[in-house]
Amino acid sequence: MSWMAWxxxxxxxxxxxxxxxxxxxxxxxxxxxxxxxxxxxxxATQISQLVTPGWQAQYNYEYAINGGIWxxxxxQSYDITVLGKSAQTIHGRVVRRHHNIxxxxxxxxxxxxxxxxxPSWQQLKTDAPQNxxxxxxxxxxxxxxxxxxxxxxxxxxxxxEWMQEYGHMEAEYRLPFISDHAxxxxxxxxxxxxxxxxxRFFNVWAEHPxxxxxxxxxxxxxxxxxxxxxxxxxxxILKPLLKQLNNSEFKGITDKLESTRSLLQDIQAQISxxxxxxxxxxxxxxxxxxxxxxxIEESILQQKARATWLRLGDANSKYFSAIMKEKRQxxxxxxxxxxxxxKLTGQ
Numbered sequence: 001m002s003w004m005a006w007x008x009x010x011x012x013x014x015x016x017x018x019x020x021x022x023x024x025x026x027x028x029x030x031x032x033x034x035x036x037x038x039x040x041x042x043x044a045t046q047i048s049q050l051v052t053p054g055w056q057a058q059y060n061y062e063y064a065i066n067g068g069i070w071x072x073x074x075x076q077s078y079d080i081t082v083l084g085k086s087a088q089t090i091h092g093r094v095v096r097r098h099h100n101i102x103x104x105x106x107x108x109x110x111x112x113x114x115x116x117x118x119p120s121w122q123q124l125k126t127d128a129p130q131n132x133x134x135x136x137x138x139x140x141x142x143x144x145x146x147x148x149x150x151x152x153x154x155x156x157x158x159x160x161e162w163m164q165e166y167g168h169m170e171a172e173y174r175l176p177f178i179s180d181h182a183x184x185x186x187x188x189x190x191x192x193x194x195x196x197x198x199x200r201f202f203n204v205w206a207e208h209p210x211x212x213x214x215x216x217x218x219x220x221x222x223x224x225x226x227x228x229x230x231x232x233x234x235x236x237i238l239k240p241l242l243k244q245l246n247n248s249e250f251k252g253i254t255d256k257l258e259s260t261r262s263l264l265q266d267i268q269a270q271i272s273x274x275x276x277x278x279x280x281x282x283x284x285x286x287x288x289x290x291x292x293x294x295x296i297e298e299s300i301l302q303q304k305a306r307a308t309w310l311r312l313g314d315a316n317s318k319y320f321s322a323i324m325k326e327k328r329q330x331x332x333x334x335x336x337x338x339x340x341x342x343k344l345t346g347q
Contacts (some may be wrong), residue, residue, distance in 0.1 A: 001077065001188045003031040005107060007140040007154060007181035010038040011047055019178050021051045027185065030077040031094065033107035034070040035140050041067065048072055056080070063087035068109045069139070080105075087111075088120040091127075101188065103162065104131065108139035117142070134162040138171070138184060156184050170334070199239055202303060204296050208249060214241050253297045260290045 041061040082092040091106045138156035156171040173182040223233035
């Protein structure tokens, strides 16, 4: 099942309507954002039903007399609630039936000049900081143009929350076919499990008081006469011991941080009602724990993300997590292409 956004360059011609409908059906596309349809308002419902029979539709004719943007969807698969429209955007909520997709979506058809595009871009900039939900913005941003469009003015952009929830989905630019813009297709699939997690040494272990005794206990024993085998055997013995240390002392850092924050708030609420030295000492101790676990969490996230150019204490946990997810997805093979250009998938 897929989504598609496409600058179709007009859908008035019957052959285009037929080919577009066939393309949507054959590619199992259930949600479509079309821009530059060039269809008059009085013909919109008729033509959209010819392209996607039984589907629901939303248009922005209130703001664009030439039907700049259409959103079409299969009601058996999705519920879409429009939250706002303008001459250059349709913004709404997408909920997939019988599945865990619930996000915001904005389909864009940018005007030709910078000055004309500014109001919509300003609105997007205003909305972005207030939005804490997964949000995808896609369509024709119209940053440049030519007789035949090869440049990437058609784009799909996701915020941090989108990358966290749906970062395993990819936007594929396909051949232009009946337009001179490439359709963008997002394949909606379940996230592929990453399999066995390889052993990784975390630097924060070395600061724990049990770390050096563990290493010294293993290292003082001779495991093999061969020097390299001796080191290899010691590392093999040390590996499960370090895993135990991690599980007992460092596992569930996020939960520890949440409980520490909650405890700090409780103590400070009590202090606000009546100051006691005992409560002040508890507050100081909890703040020390909060600092400790916060820095440990960020150190581990930084190491996992290999974002060594960022300093500790920069509060980039969300950013690190997004990088980690993106790196994991690079290791997943979702399709293969043979020498004839045929794509092979497991779906």
